[in-house]
Amino acid sequence: MKKFSIKTLAFLIILTFTTCSEDFLTVENINNLSVESWYKTMDDFTLALNSCYCALADGGMFGLQYYLMFQSFEDRILFETTGFDQFNINSTSGNVNNMWRAIYFGLYRPSMLIRNLKDKDAADIPGMNQQQKDNYLAQARGLRAMTYFYLVTIWDSPVYYNEDNIPDKDLQADLTNGNREDFWNQLVKDLEDAIPYLPTRTQLDPADLGRVTKGMAQALLGKAMLFKHYYYYARFGNAGSAEDVADLNKGKQAFLDLINSSEYELIQPQEPKTRLDYIYAHLCNFSYLDLPSENNTYPSENNAETVWQVQYSDERIAGGWLPGWQWSGTLNFQYFSPHSSSFRNLEVHPDLYNEFETAGAPAPFAIDPRAHSSMYMDGDTMHFDPSHPYYKRYISGVNNKRVARSRGLTLPDGTNGLGLKKYYYPVYNELNAPRNDPFNRTIIRYADVLLMYAEIQLLLGDDGSGLARLNEVRQRVDMPAVGALTRDAIKHERDVELAVEGHRWFDLIRWSFDPAWGIDFAQIFNGSDGQANFVVGKNEFMPIPLVEIELHAGQLKQNPGW
Template sequence: MKKIHVIIIFLGCLLSSCKDSLLEKAPLDRFTDAVVWKDPALIDAFLLSQYAYTPVMINDATTVFSSWDGSPMNRDPRSSNLRYWFGNSAQTFGPGLSIEISDEAKYTSGAWANVAAEKAWGISIDGGVMEWWDNAYYTIRNLNEFIERVPSSPLNERLKATRVAEARFLRAFCYFAMVKRYGGVPLLTTVPQLDSPESLLYPERNTEQELWDFILKETKEIAEILPSVQDEYGRATSWSALSLHSRAALYAGSIAKYGTLHANKLTGLPSGLSSAYFQMAYDASDKIIKEGPFSLYKADIQGSNVDARVQNFKNIFLVKRNSEIIMAKQHGGKSFDPGGGTSTWSWDICHAPRPSVWGQGNYQAPYLELVEAFEYADGRPGTLDRNYVQSRLWTMKELWDGKDPRFYASIWTNGTPWRDAVASNFGKDTINFHRGLITEDGTMLTTFTASYKGMPAVGDQSYFHASTGILNTGFGIMKYLDPTANNMIWLMESRTDYAIFRLGETYLNYAEAAYELSKPNDALLAVNEIRSRAGIKELTSIDMEKIRHERRIELAFENHRYWDLRRWREAETKLTRSFSGIQYVLDYTTRKYKVLIHDEIDGDQRPTFPKRCYYFPITKTRTGQNSNLKENPDYN
């Protein structure tokens, strides 16, 4: 008789209403179908495990790490390699990969899952980066079984409808994660059996349009079934379904307008469909904004006080269950090392400044180009005059003063306050990111062990990278960093919730869809709502570039930039280029800084985005196993 894995430990990473003691429970043994589908508690546990088995909801991480022996859902045949099942997991390094492969940041060190090679040369026909296929179909099969079984279960009718709608939401999210990667994929809504026809066991790919239309139809229907508020926080609601509908429709509209329809229709969408998709995105976003119980988070704003604006933006990602969050993956309880399973993640140890247990942090370092994209609060462009910047000495206030408050809430750099940062020229609790020291006679010291009159040539934050020969960009990721997190233990000590959907994105979805539908006034109003909350000068006119710019800033490091560039078909130019970083050199006499700009900060691994990479490869392994699967264009 068939067995079903039910892993109760996953409950803790989903529902904060659960008690911490639940996180301490060992996984249940296997249960037969006859037991699971007749027991309400086991039915619910099965569904909750599928939430955890959908890690792509967390910055497009693709695996789950639940033990050193792997996880039940890590079906990738390469899962014996730590890169695939540990390094890509939602609990460890996986949430950083979509940041690194975009134009937001470069890989520096410390992660088994870096994608520097794929970023430099493009994804090969063998795949290997951010794949959501084997694990996707494992989860989809479980969800299809749940959808089939629950209607005849002992749950009451209202609860049956809600739980099935939740499973349909997760299935739609899985297919959304697949179609934005691969285009058309086999659309399976039933559970294959050993005696199923070959068309089900070895399915062909559906067209890309069939996938988008399925996702949009499902999310529209289940938004009418799911409650506005769930009995347990973290479950999908009607607003979650509408948010996925809004995001998916916007993607589909962009692909129809800016992409190319392949002759076999497995990739691309008919251009004539773009307006209909944009209308769906507009309508769903409008409903969430006007009828939803959400508001842009403004609780910490104190008039024009810049520090308050900075903290307000930080708190969107630090204050749990705040007014802006539509759906969140909750983190809390014990970390993995003392037996807490998957209830926490590793964001802080990956991205926080030193000190940390391995003396690293800063695994993905933001590019100078992203820093320059942040305007000044008065609306001036943030682009530096690079020749002038390198011609004189600077204090950090002179260099970065007056920027959009979101800059300070999203980026850390030399001189940024940080608890326990090693004292040097700034004193304690301030990041020392200098790499080089100019002595009183004008000599420049760069050796990481050198010092002059007690002043180290390399600041503490640069020490690890300097000692290993890595050239950093001079910046780190501040967004989501918890100043109370203990980074001196191990991985998986972060307990900030992850915002799967938030109202800030909804406003920007609305603005983009409105502009594509020739509603510029609606677009302008929506963008200015975002800018007003941030504390930056409002726009007097709007165009598509301004909307895209606002998405880049507001949604930085939230798993949008890479996919946005792909759907706009701008990745070939925006991701095929050299990127820059800066080096701070401390002048001992003045205690100011000489700024050196490195135009080729990626070195020999200069980023390249080949046209074929608008779609991931199906891979030779999968087409070899199923000859009915056709490979995507230009992979050979």
């Protein structure tokens, strides 16, 4: 059922390099094995590289906290209580601390590997050749670039370092806020240095699914340049500058390199197109099992639409810790799924359902088919196999907590609650369910690449190719083409195509830095459901954990408003 899981020993490498103290940036040797004695053989570097992948999979990031916070914050999902919906976090929040720790693990480990490998001759490392050295460095740089991206978009200007100035205990008092420019510049350098030495998706050994590929790095480079336009240029009044245009063109070219590689494609509904074919062609990207319609089968995660997925498994790891409680799955199913043993913390806001178009929907649908692949509605079965114990009907108030109805929010068709379907269909119901969730988490998929390319084209002045790519996404579900590439068209398409995948919050924040996008937080977050606590100039970024500020003797400054 699963494809790639990091070795148990890779998890243990964490203990070699990090401490369990309150300071998540401190590096202490708590074992007899020193860093200096570790990086000697090919096996040493392999285990060190594997540990670099653990950070994004950690419960502090995609294993739980990313979705717990950012999906609760966004306007299309309701949290069980009004706490997260109203941004009730602070600098002492455990959720914030856990995410900070996980992402800085993700910065420290690749930086250590790069520092200890880049200047060594491959011939001096037993078992390693030059091609392997180049690839290991490329993987580490690709992973580190991802951590730079999240650090600068989540915290704005937190602590910055690379392999040349990795902090140790003696440097803690001198750590201060990094320059935004350093994050963006090093991110670009890492990716451009990595891309030539990475395999394509189809060149990757099946045993290595989930490792950084050329397409992953290209997609991240394109995404970073698009986001930099908002976070770095538009935010400070420099949109349209020569530097901004150059970066947008760099991002455009990265997307084109990926698109023109023919390595990726949208999973299409196959003939004869039935209701299930439309739904499964979209939903299979978020399933741990292949999805069978009446006449066709749709490939699950790591398919041709997958650009970057964090890999998970339901194989228990004895004595392990990351990312869950001695499992190699996530805790997301435990918190958010419609499983009867789940906490069921999240529910889809009725406004998302109402965003899906009804005009032009293909038969037999009365609404854009993506509504049915994104959310559970009353009467949906939660498994495709009639013999499975969870071949049951989704019932509002049983499989969710009627959060919407409790807040006075209703749907025209009488459905009392909408459940998250992506990543939660078919319902996982094995021995350790729902804690050992095996669903991979998608960071970037091909549909997202096409929509980001369309957005860059809009910003640069579309030559028609941006509109064509946006309509390519719509064509997958036979929704009618739109006639013009506009901001409203992009906002709508990202809203419905990428619904409940974890993108919406960051879309709203980045667009808010450019007034042309018309993002009105008072209207978005202060509506009828009472989300009244979004503060412009504060809530765009997370608070830096107070423990870090106190530890660094006041040199590390808190973000505004926190």
